[in-house]
Amino acid sequence: MLIPFYTTAQDKKITTYHLSEVTISHDTIPSENYLLSVDDYMNQRNDLQVVKRGGFAFEPIIEGFTDGQIAVSIDGMRVFGACTDKMDPATSYLEPVNLKKLSVLKENESQMYGTALGGTIMAEMRYPDLSKSLEVGVQTAYSSNSNGFDGNLYVEKTISDQWGIRYSGAYRKHDSYTDGNNELVKYTQYEKMNHTLTSTYKLSTTEKLTALLMYDHGMDIGYPALNMDVGSAKALMGNIGYTKHYDKGFINHLEAKVYYNDIKHVMDDSKRENVAIRMDMPGLSQTLGAWVSVNRKTNNHKLTLKGDFYSNHLFADMTMYSPSGGVNMYMLTWGDIRRNSFATNFQDEWKLDPRLTLLTNLRLEWASTNLQNELGRKQLETMNYFIDGPRSDLSGSFSALFKYKLNSSIESKFGISYTSRMPSASELYGFYLFNANDRFDYLGTPDLKNEKVISFDFTLRYHQENWQIGARGRASFIKDYIVGVVNENYDSMTSGALGVKTYQNVEGATSTHFEVFAGVAFSKQLNYNLNLVHENGYIDALHSPMPYQRPLTIKNKLSYQLQKLTSSFYYEYSVGMQSPSEALGEQKTDPYHLVNVDFSYPVKLKNSRLYLELGVHNLLNSYYIDPFSWNGIPNSGRNIKTSIRFII
């Protein structure tokens, strides 16, 4: 039972969104159309929220859970940003032209890639599939608002029966955008490029080797919500994977991967006026990892066992140039923090009867985390923490999810999960990390306890041949919630900061997520989708709402196919941030209406295809502030984006 959610029917491959998954999955990049950046793409999704600090590098949020509470897996690799100020979420190093799929995993599935309270973002890269001897795609686009250029190129070549390679590159350069009042939003410019090489080598009919090498370089990226911009953000990632299918035998499928990624992040304040102090703030994140996963299928069970390891190293420091001609100052913000993690994950999908399936997942993770730098340790002595070795943490999760099919049109899911996650590097050892949103300097607390959550999930879906409607709810009860608590005894370091917060475990926090979704296929040419979300959260100890709770937001999408012209109309309405977490820097925002329209028209050429595309985003030129935007930075006003893409 399929309802096309969005189609690009002019392609020989029609992209369909399968609604057999209860949550509308939206996770395939529209085939060969890489017009959107990963940021835009995440922003439009129903199952993901983003935090904006400017025009680039949006931070993903899953149902109010952020950063250390969610996991990010890029092509099976754990990737940790190299910025102490979260300027470079791992997703900022992605390009749609490389991506086969970007999924948001929730409930059971999310635990396979990391101990995650809120879910996992899983990016799967495109590998050559050896189905065509050569394919080349080129796309260029121009954005009127930011005088922006987006271009991408890919070449996929099958070299032999066994071996194929794919290169893809992307380049983007945008000036600062103007908001809905036609005023320039300074420091929203960005530039980036990406080169990715993937390869598939079939060892036999059942075995293959894959390899990936990706280099991404962001330059001159503005962050209007922060005190600094980014001069350079470089990521180098590589991995080698092995897959084997077994026709018979105890296991059916084996997959293994080894990987390494290296991220270098350099902040820059040289373009800012009235800076209290000029600083150099470089950051480094290196992750080495490997995993093996095996699957076994029996009549009633689908079992997966995965073992993974990663070792992550973080370093960041700060050199401050005295504006008064005094001696320059230096401190470490991440003093060589090393985390070695070993995890095993067991998952079972058990068909109890034709209508009832039980999914269980058990994850156990052991990690050792150390602050290795002697100076870094000395700094923490000023907080009366004397570190002389690594700390060990045991974390993990257990979840059970029942899927029940009442009849051919009603499906329901009920799940319960318990997750215990260890504190992140910044939460443990961060040293005077300035949060520009609540304007506090944050200090890590080396003896933090794990944050624990019990979540209940419920989904109900009713569907008929051409339409469906459903709802999903989640309630989470968090114990030892990790949050910054004001410490009056400490002086802030950053000029303009309001004070110092130290990360603490506080009792009791709760959050809820509620969404309604519906889809109708009026005809083969016309279909409509709706998604409504409302979230709530409260931190008892701070007497404050929890940050990043989505206020009531409705997203509508209408897709229409007229002859060869594909058009889509997107309308989003949000009541705006009504109960901001002021304690954590959020502010009220106004309701807004957002309308986007997109058109795509194919032109047939000999042996090739040409597409003309036009998008008008924020058609009404609404002035609006995203509810999660830091420091009230307004979103982009009307932008007309035109693109030509060419595929041979």
Add this chain to the structure above:
Amino acid sequence: MKNIFLALFLSIVLFACNEDNSSIEPEQPILEYAIASEKDEANTYTLTLRSSKANLHEGVNNVAFVTEGDTLPEGGEWKILPKMHMQMEGMTHMHSTPFLGFDEADNHASGIGQILFLMPTVEMGSWTLEVSYLLEDESIADWTFEIQVDAIEFLAQDPTFKTVVRVPMGDGDETLIMGYNFTAGEPAMGRNEYEVLAFKRMQAMDHGHGDGHGHLETYMPLNDLTIKSTPFMPDPSMNHGSPNNTDPSFVSEGKYVGIANFTMTGGWQIKMNVSEGENTYLTEEGQSFYTEF
């Protein structure tokens, strides 16, 4: 424990040797740097001035005098006298400077002590260190070191940022003198134990002779001070302190030990509020210790 010497009239210090006649030579703690070596006036004994730093400087210096070659007779006493010779209008004016320590003296070495140089060597003024070894009040050897005391200069130009704090003590001619010494040698990021040396300077009793000889001021260690301290970064871009500091408290004659936490490198003040009973000599708005690293 032997009394810490205070410079009296002529600022002469006497240290008796340890009356330890065991055959095993007591291990002398030797400071890292040899600053200067001198033969005594009779050209018999060589004495080396050693210091924990490569150069002597304004403020507190950890020093020791160690003999080389011929051994001095046992059971004697050491005398130390630092002197600043200043040329003023054709006349030589002299003053001294406070010190303490030199407890572990024997016939090989004076033991480690601390000299708080109130000022550096300047164009019109030079320092000497006069050292004698006496046996039953009889001088066995006399040495004179001509030494260079470096000025400590800071990038920050604030006249209240000090290596040596000097403030008047109420009425009269008495002055509170304080210097600091980081136990680890240099200040560093993190937790720093530091010593504050505190003396009362009393003017020489005899004024007006002007013969440049004999009448030096005296320094008395102060043992009853209450010191409240605030490490602070005065750079206008910083303007903050640090957490979890410990005020200096009395540990021995003229010496107080505290903890200063430096959360980053840079220029740090240790602002102090110093009082003795009812009398407050210094507040945090006044002079402060200062260091750049």
